[in-house]
Amino acid sequence: MADTKTTDAPEEVFYGYVAEYDSPGALVRAAEVVRDAGFKKWDSHSPFPIHGIDAAMGIRPTILPILIFGGGITGTALAVLMQWWMNAWAWQWVSSGKPFFSLPQQIPIAFECTVLLAGFTAFFGMWGLNKLPQAWHPLFKSDRFLRHSTNGYFISVEAADKKFDRAATQKLLRDTGATGVEEIRYVTSPEMRAVPRPIMGFILLTSVLALVPFAFLAKWRNSHSAEPHFHIIPDMDFQVKRRAQSTSPVFSDDREIRKPVAGTIARGELKDDDLFYRGLDNGQWSTRFPPQVELNEDTLERGRERFTIYCTPCHGEAAEGNGMVHQRAMAVNAAATGWVQPSKLTDAGFVRQPHGQIFNTITNGIRTMPAYGPQIPEKDRWAIIFYLRAIQRSRNASIDDVPADKRPTLK
Amino acid sequence: MTTPTTMDNAPANEKLYLGPLATRLKGMGMTLGVLCLGAAVVWGLMLGDDMRRFMHSYLLAFTYFLSFALGGLFFVVMLHLTSSTALVVQRRLAEILTAAFPMLFVLSLGIIIPLWVGNKSLYVWSDPDAVRGDHVLEAKAGYLNAPFFAIRMLIYFTVWMVLSRYFLKRSVEQDTSGDPALSARMKKVAGPAMILYALSTAWAGFDLLMSLTPHWFSTIWGVYFFAGCAISVYCLLAIMSFALQKSGRVTKSITVEHYHDDGKMANAFTLFWAYICFSQFMLIWVANIPEETTFFRPRMFTEWKWISIAVIVLHFCVPFVGMMSRHVKRNPPLLALWCMYMLGVHLFDLYWIVMPAFSPEKIVIHPIDFLCVAGVGGLFLFGALSVAGSARLIPVRDPKLRTSLHFINQ
Numbered sequence: 001m002a003d004t005k006t007t008d009a010p011e012e013v014f015y016g017y018v019a020e021y022d023s024p025g026a027l028v029r030a031a032e033v034v035r036d037a038g039f040k041k042w043d044s045h046s047p048f049p050i051h052g053i054d055a056a057m058g059i060r061p062t063i064l065p066i067l068i069f070g071g072g073i074t075g076t077a078l079a080v081l082m083q084w085w086m087n088a089w090a091w092q093w094v095s096s097g098k099p100f101f102s103l104p105q106q107i108p109i110a111f112e113c114t115v116l117l118a119g120f121t122a123f124f125g126m127w128g129l130n131k132l133p134q135a136w137h138p139l140f141k142s143d144r145f146l147r148h149s150t151n152g153y154f155i156s157v158e159a160a161d162k163k164f165d166r167a168a169t170q171k172l173l174r175d176t177g178a179t180g181v182e183e184i185r186y187v188t189s190p191e192m193r194a195v196p197r198p199i200m201g202f203i204l205l206t207s208v209l210a211l212v213p214f215a216f217l218a219k220w221r222n223s224h225s226a227e228p229h230f231h232i233i234p235d236m237d238f239q240v241k242r243r244a245q246s247t248s249p250v251f252s253d254d255r256e257i258r259k260p261v262a263g264t265i266a267r268g269e270l271k272d273d274d275l276f277y278r279g280l281d282n283g284q285w286s287t288r289f290p291p292q293v294e295l296n297e298d299t300l301e302r303g304r305e306r307f308t309i310y311c312t313p314c315h316g317e318a319a320e321g322n323g324m325v326h327q328r329a330m331a332v333n334a335a336a337t338g339w340v341q342p343s344k345l346t347d348a349g350f351v352r353q354p355h356g357q358i359f360n361t362i363t364n365g366i367r368t369m370p371a372y373g374p375q376i377p378e379k380d381r382w383a384i385i386f387y388l389r390a391i392q393r394s395r396n397a398s399i400d401d402v403p404a405d406k407r408p409t410l411k
Numbered sequence: 412m413t414t415p416t417t418m419d420n421a422p423a424n425e426k427l428y429l430g431p432l433a434t435r436l437k438g439m440g441m442t443l444g445v446l447c448l449g450a451a452v453v454w455g456l457m458l459g460d461d462m463r464r465f466m467h468s469y470l471l472a473f474t475y476f477l478s479f480a481l482g483g484l485f486f487v488v489m490l491h492l493t494s495s496t497a498l499v500v501q502r503r504l505a506e507i508l509t510a511a512f513p514m515l516f517v518l519s520l521g522i523i524i525p526l527w528v529g530n531k532s533l534y535v536w537s538d539p540d541a542v543r544g545d546h547v548l549e550a551k552a553g554y555l556n557a558p559f560f561a562i563r564m565l566i567y568f569t570v571w572m573v574l575s576r577y578f579l580k581r582s583v584e585q586d587t588s589g590d591p592a593l594s595a596r597m598k599k600v601a602g603p604a605m606i607l608y609a610l611s612t613a614w615a616g617f618d619l620l621m622s623l624t625p626h627w628f629s630t631i632w633g634v635y636f637f638a639g640c641a642i643s644v645y646c647l648l649a650i651m652s653f654a655l656q657k658s659g660r661v662t663k664s665i666t667v668e669h670y671h672d673d674g675k676m677a678n679a680f681t682l683f684w685a686y687i688c689f690s691q692f693m694l695i696w697v698a699n700i701p702e703e704t705t706f707f708r709p710r711m712f713t714e715w716k717w718i719s720i721a722v723i724v725l726h727f728c729v730p731f732v733g734m735m736s737r738h739v740k741r742n743p744p745l746l747a748l749w750c751m752y753m754l755g756v757h758l759f760d761l762y763w764i765v766m767p768a769f770s771p772e773k774i775v776i777h778p779i780d781f782l783c784v785a786g787v788g789g790l791f792l793f794g795a796l797s798v799a800g801s802a803r804l805i806p807v808r809d810p811k812l813r814t815s816l817h818f819i820n821q
Contacts, residue, residue: 028782051819096697104696107689 010189016137016158017169018145019178024050027153030176032154037172041158042325045139045148064125071121073112080106081115084105138186145182236352273275277378279356279363286356293382303387306380310372311388319391340368345388346395356387420812422663423804431585432658433800437793444789451782457657462525467769468519468780470533472787474619474765477515478636481612482644483508484571485637488608491594491601497672499815500664503507504642504651506582507799514794515578516568518787522619523564526557536625538655547626547702555622563618567611574604581799582806589808604625612637620761623768628705631691638684639757645677646750646757653747655804664805666815667741671820674740676703678731684726684760709761709771718774722763726756737820758784 021027024046031044044057065102087093088101098105127133139145150155155178157169157353169401173181195203231237242248248256260266271277272380276290289295308317316323321344344351350358362381363373393401404411421427429436455465483505489495522533531538535548536555548555553778578597585593602612613633621632629635652665652673695703710719733742734749766775806812 060735069735096699097696103695104689107693 012185012187013138014159015141015184015186016156016160016164017022017173017181018142018156018184019173019176019181020054020144020153021153021155021177024153026177027155028052028401030055030155030178033172033176034157037163038236039157039161039163041161041164043151043156045145045154045156046247047149047151063128064122064129067125068118068121071125072118075113075117076110076153077131078117079110082113083109095339138184141184142182144180145184164391188387207358242265275356276382279354279359281356284356285354285360287354289355289382289386293379293386294385299383299386300390302380303383303385307384308375308385311384314369315345316342318395319388320395321345346392348396351392351396355382355385358388420809420816421803422816425663426660427803427805427807428801429660429796429804430554433796435735437796437800440789440792440796442789444786444793446786446790447782447789448786451786454779454782456658459758460529461532463769464777464779465783466522466525466530466533467765468777468783469787470619470623471758471761471765471780472783473493473515473518473522475614476518476786476787476791477619478640478757478761479643479647480508480511480571480575480795481608481615481637482516482642483502483639484489484512484575484608485612485641486576486644488601488604488646490609491578491597492605493813496811496814497818498648498669499809499811500661501648501652501669502809503582503674503802504648506575506579506654507651507795507802508644508647509571510579510796510798511794512568512572512575513789514797516572518790519568520563520817523561527561531559534622534625536622551625555625560618563614567615570607570611574607577604582809583798583802585808586803586806588591591810591819594810609633609637612640619738620764623765624706626702628703629691629695629706631687635684635687635691638680638687639760641680642677642684642753643757645673646753647681649673649677649743649750651748653743655765656743661804666816666818667743668818668820669815670743670746671737672818674734674746674749675820677750678734678740681727681730681734681753682704685723685731688727709767711775713764713767715767715771715774718763722756722760726760 019030021030027046029042030051034042035056039212045052046053073349083099083106094100100311139148145152145154145156154192155173156172157164163169170181242256244257246256247254252260273290273292274280275286276292279286281288293299299364307319311321314323314325315321316326321342326342329335359381361369362384363371364374365371372381399407399410451465451468455462455468458464485504486498487502487509490499525533531541534555535541536551537557542552553559562726577600581593581597588729613636616633616636620636621627621629649670651668652661652669656662656665692707695707709715730749730753734753739745739749762780769775809815
């Protein structure tokens with residue numbers, strides 16, 4: 001702003017003319033006349049966008065799309081660069097067995113960043129190209145012009161335009177069918193041009209305050225603290241509930257967990273059938289299956305399924321003590337640190353064991369085998385035993401076990 | 412209302428009929444269709460592979476032209492549903508596309524009848540020996556079997572033929588009566604019609620294309636198939652408009668603004684296609700679960716990976732950037748060229764879907780592919796032009812036509 005006439009005294013400035021029209025159509029026709037007269041510093045104003053006004057005013061297509069394209073490409077590039085730096089350079093971390101630098105997993109972020117930067121460029125680019133934000137404009141001096149946002153249609157021509165001539169321009173505007181042409185003047189002085197103090201103060205204050213979080217971050221990043229954690233959501237960190245095996249100030253014995261009231265049994269816990277629930281027959285390991293377990297093909301199939309789920313990992317599909325866990329242990333040489341092979345259940349000792357004893361082993365575990373009672377319901381435990389008996393039989397079978405009519409197929 | 416309130420809104424001295432050209436084109440289409448399909452059948456029989464090669468080529472050509480008609484139906488229903496005005500002038504062209512549904516139904520018999528008589532060459536699930544002992548296929552056999560497949564095809568085509576007939580009939584009726592109540596009625600029907608359209612199109616995609624890989628499933632598949640339909644229709648509208656204007660028809664009604672809008676939608680749906688395509692791929696790629704990867708395995712780790720890369724580049728990267736500029740979209744010859752390119756890569760996309768099912772290891776291409784596309788295309792042309800001889804090329808008395816004619820992109 002090389003304004004040589006700047007003085008401390010208020011000074012009146014002649015901004016230009018504003019002409020009013022009574023319809024959008026009249027505005028478009030007038031715009032064509034002003035355009036053809038060769039004016040550069042002029043504009044049209046209407047309450048809503050008017051189709052065809054760009055061509056009528058001779059406005060060249062905006063470069064905004066090219067800027068947006070550039071913004072979008074920048075977003076893509078930045079996103080890929082950021083992810084390369086994070087995943088493949090600064091913090092290499094194997095995720096789902098994918099390579100550190102892997103394009104497919106970067107595309108969603110690249111897409112979002114492309115949209116984000118393209119959107120920002122469109123939004124702020126539009127502001128910039130339209131010289132926004134503009135808090136005040138000389139045209140606001142005209143009361144009549146205030147109708148530009150309700151029902152007025154205006155053309156403004158600046159006195160700064162090279163083609164501008166007071167008399168000729170006024171005549172030109174009148175001839176375009178304007179319902180009125182108004183001179184716009186305003187008074188200005190250096191004081192008036194300065195940003196008002198409260199606004200300046202607000203801008204400065206918010207700028208400084210905006211730095212505070214970053215200052216804290218910088219401090220925390222470079223300092224140590226003996227203070228306990230800062231709890232942002234204490235309700236979640238300290239929940240009002242009791243945890244298992246913890247103490248309670250309510251009861252005299254300090255225990256959180258309470259015993260059942262003497263002489264009561266919880267629903268479904270009355271296990272008064274020794275044979276079915278414990279495998280005992282008159283105090284001895286039972287050699288027969290309880291009557292609740294039907295010895296048919298369905299039970300056998302159920303047993304096979306449960307055996308495959310719970311037993312085969314250690315004992316193997318054929319119950320020979322060579323399941324995947326054992327094979328894995330052998331592969332990592334666990335025998336050196338005391339790995340014991342799971343029992344081979346087809347051995348004669350296990351064949352002779354009463355059903356009840358095997359039931360007890362499944363229920364409570366034995367040696368290194370854990371208890372499966374909590375995981376497998378009683379009926380399924382019996383089904384497993386039933387299936388195990390079938391395996392044992394098949395592993396120690398003779399030709400006599402095969403029905404006579406099926407024997408030729410074995411040859 | 413006894414007197415029509417809307418006037419004939421078409422510009423004066425506009426050539427609004429296809430006239431004898433329709434008969435000529437129909438004759439050409441029928442000749443081309445019969446000759447090429449006949450040659451393809453003979454060639455397919457000579458290969459002695461139980462028509463496997465032919466069936467895959469035929470499915471490719473059939474779904475390709477089916478997507479044109481489905482795109483047309485989407486466009487028509489969408490215009491009514493949203494009361495959109497900008498492209499009303501091109502609505503009749505889309506309605507002409509949907510007039511091909513009866514012919515497409517006849518063509519679908521080329522897939523249904525071989526299945527029905529026990530030809531097992533197209534779909535794995537139609538082979539009882541392949542299904543037996545295959546846990547997944549046995550479980551899906553209740554859905555994937557020849558009779559139910561035929562019944563579903565019948566349902567889809569009934570929906571499409573009834574809907575397209577409904578909208579086409581009322582639209583042509585309005586040309587003479589000018590009754591605005593017809594528009595209101597079509598708008599009411601458009602809501603349920605869109606739901607029916609969405610369901611039938613998605614399921615047709617599942618049945619025709621996804622079941623080529625019957626162990627595999629992708630819930631987004633229907634949308635993926637639809638994306639191809641939507642790209643096709645906007646490209647076809649631009650190409651058809653350009654060809655008609657070249658022949659001296661509807662020169663004043665369809666303006667550069669309409670081309671611009673077609674281009675915008677085609678470009679947007681190209682991005683939509685890529686978005687859906689990638690969404691489908693990424694979830695499967697990240698999870699890497701065997702039962703979900705069977706579709707992408709041959710397409711990523713055999714010769715087909717080059718086709719996969721080509722599909723990404725040619726179907727998305729090139730046209731997305733190439734059609735982005737408004738200068739391209741406002742240049743009808745250039746836009747028509749890009750649209751033809753899009754139709755080409757749409758076929759390429761379907762080729763990438765269908766052919767790995769035929770040959771999972773090696774890239775295959777055979778003259779039968781081209782014969783089938785030309786043949787089905789010829790018959791499609793014949794079917795689509797069945798109404799075009801008598802009907803006007805723009806809906807002259809649609810209440811929204813005036814707005815459409817003066818539509819301006821800003």
